[in-house]
Amino acid sequence: MENPAKSSPKPAGFHFRDVPKTPLQCSKLQITLCTGSRGSVERDGETHCKILPVLSVAQCLKGRYEIGLDGAEPVLLEEGGAFITRPDQPQKIIHHCPQSGGPMLLQWCFFSALWDGFLDVTRCIAPPPVLTSRQAAPFGEVIRGLWQNAPNPGEQPPPLEQKLLWEAKQQALGFRFLELLLQLSKITFPEESYHAILPAIALMDHPPASERIHLEQLAQACSLSVTGFTVLFRQLTGDSPMSFYRSRRLNRAATALLTGSQPLGEIAQATGFYDQFHLSREFKRRYGVSPQQYRQDFYRQNAGKR
Numbered sequence: 001m002e003n004p005a006k007s008s009p010k011p012a013g014f015h016f017r018d019v020p021k022t023p024l025q026c027s028k029l030q031i032t033l034c035t036g037s038r039g040s041v042e043r044d045g046e047t048h049c050k051i052l053p054v055l056s057v058a059q060c061l062k063g064r065y066e067i068g069l070d071g072a073e074p075v076l077l078e079e080g081g082a083f084i085t086r087p088d089q090p091q092k093i094i095h096h097c098p099q100s101g102g103p104m105l106l107q108w109c110f111f112s113a114l115w116d117g118f119l120d121v122t123r124c125i126a127p128p129p130v131l132t133s134r135q136a137a138p139f140g141e142v143i144r145g146l147w148q149n150a151p152n153p154g155e156q157p158p159p160l161e162q163k164l165l166w167e168a169k170q171q172a173l174g175f176r177f178l179e180l181l182l183q184l185s186k187i188t189f190p191e192e193s194y195h196a197i198l199p200a201i202a203l204m205d206h207p208p209a210s211e212r213i214h215l216e217q218l219a220q221a222c223s224l225s226v227t228g229f230t231v232l233f234r235q236l237t238g239d240s241p242m243s244f245y246r247s248r249r250l251n252r253a254a255t256a257l258l259t260g261s262q263p264l265g266e267i268a269q270a271t272g273f274y275d276q277f278h279l280s281r282e283f284k285r286r287y288g289v290s291p292q293q294y295r296q297d298f299y300r301q302n303a304g305k306r
Contacts, residue, residue: 029121030114033255034174036146038107041095048093050297051287053254054112055122055181056085058093059131059140063104066094069129080133082140084181087112087122087251109143110259113178118201119194121178125185135184142177149173194236197222200229204245207272215241250286253279257295264291 033054041063058065059082067083068074069091077083079098085091097104113121131139149169151158158166199221207213218241219229233241249271256267268279276291283291 028116029175029178030117031112031171031174031178032114033110033112033259034146034170034177035259036107036109036143036150036173038105038144038147040103040105041097042103044095044097044104046095048095049091050093051088051090052085052110052258053251054087054110056108056110057082057131057139057143057177057181058106058108059136059143061105061107061140062102063098063106064096065106066096067130068092075130077130078133080136080140082131082136083129084127084131085129086127087120107140107143107147109139109146109177111174111177111181112255113174115189116194116198118198118205119189124189125182125187127181127185131184138180139177142173142180145173146170193232196224197229197233197236200233200241204248213245213272218245246282247286249273250283253283253291254287254294257291258298267291 060077060079062079064079065077065081065083066074067077069083069085069089071090074092074094076096095104095106111122115121115124128135149166151166200218203218203221204213215226215230219226222229224232230241233239233244237244239247253267253271253273256262256270262270264276264279268274268276271279273279273282280290280292283294287294289297
């Protein structure tokens with residue numbers, strides 16, 4: 001009797017010989033910050049004016065937000081709605097408690113992501129500033145997952161297996177958040193020729209120890225003349241190399257102030273400033289307040305909201 005296994009035709013489609021022999025490429029997309037918090041506001045009409053270094057989404061669960069961006073007249077959101085602010089966008093937030101009484105309940109997320117290790121995704125998209133309650137609902141689910149997954153302050157460091165599980169959940173929520181964001185946004189990514197300036201970006205982020213980066217070094221890293229490099233860099237980023245470098249360092253410093261408790265001197269050293277006085281001078285020039293005041297204002301405005 002003939003063996004059916006030998007006589008049957010070989011299935012078409014996938015075959016192990018078709019598996020690429022080269023290693024799989026790692027994703028170019030990296031979630032660098034995705035934190036969620038919740039809180040309440042007791043006083044109706046409480047107003048905050050601020051500038052954040054990262055993209056944020058804030059949702060009112062009970063009560064209503066009134067939000068003004070870039071100096072425009074504030075707009076009243078519906079209950080359950082949300083607003084999105086881009087990095088470094090001036091915002092004026094007025095909180096309105098529910099008409100039925102009780103505090104305003106809210107939740108929010110801070111988010112940033114990089115493409116190719118340097119391109120800030122949140123600066124390459126134009127999301128709608130205001131979301132209806134229906135549009136905001138899936139964002140709200142992700143934000144809730146973020147603060148529910150967050151470790152409690154003062155807890156002992158978890159074992160490695162729990163830490164890995166926590167990180168996997170955070171990353172999954174972060175990519176879901178970005179997916180929702182991109183579905184609503186106009187995307188304006190630069191052309192692929194930005195690869196030509198990647199060596200300069202790498203030098204900005206990882207300068208030689210105790211050295212200040214100069215324009216000539218950045219141009220040399222890209223094998224370009226100073227003039228050619230400056231023209232190309234401005235064409236691809238909309239900014240001059242040294243202004244971009246300073247903004248990048250200030251952004252990292254502001255993020256560190258909002259998301260950690262490092263002393264100012266350590267933040268200054270980690271972000272490439274001579275000392276905390278140099279950082280303070282540049283920071284106030286950009287954000288209008290000192291780093292200490294910036295941190296104090298943020299924690300005062302969010303006291304009891306975590």
